[in-house]
Amino acid sequence: MSKRLASCTCGQLTAEVSGDPVRISICHCLECQRRTGSVFGVQARFPRENVAISGNSTEFVRVGDSGGQAKFHFCPVCGATVFYEIGGHEAFVGVPVGAFADPGFPAPRVSVYEERMHAWVAPPPGAERIP
Incomplete structure (x- = not known):
């Protein structure tokens, strides 16, 4: 089983993950x-x-448009977000892909809130597009 390490900028906070992600968005x-x-x-x-x-x-807890909560966990030293928990999806942990600092990380398969997408952004071909 493959392992990846996500880290904050200063390296104090890490999330080591094993296996493939169930969703990249x-x-x-x-x-x-x-x-x-x-x-x-x-x-x-x-x-x-x-x-x-x-x-x-x-x-930091944020309430989304739908009323659900997201708990973002960031490094108290450098401020980088390393993982988050999404209300209603307690069985999963979200990790910002940039925290892996891995240009070979798989492409997103889902694109959400596209009505707020900048006009010059183009999601990867084949990504499921959810307005």
Whole structure:
């Protein structure tokens, strides 16, 4: 079973995952844009039992458009988000794909909140597109 290591910028907070993600998605919502400082967020979801967290994190809870909560865990030293928990999906842990610093990471298969997508962004061919 393959293993990958996600890390904050300073290396204090890590998430080691084993196996393949069950979902890789791009989110174009305005909150993901603000949270990442980019024009979308990219996350991979893994079964909770396949994720080992190490280090200290600070938690920020955000309520989404649907009323559901997301708990973002970020490094209290450098501020980078390393993992998050999505309300209603407790069996999984989300990890921002950029935290893996792996250009070979698989492409997203789902693209959500496309009504807020920047006009020049093009999701990968074949990605399921959810407005």
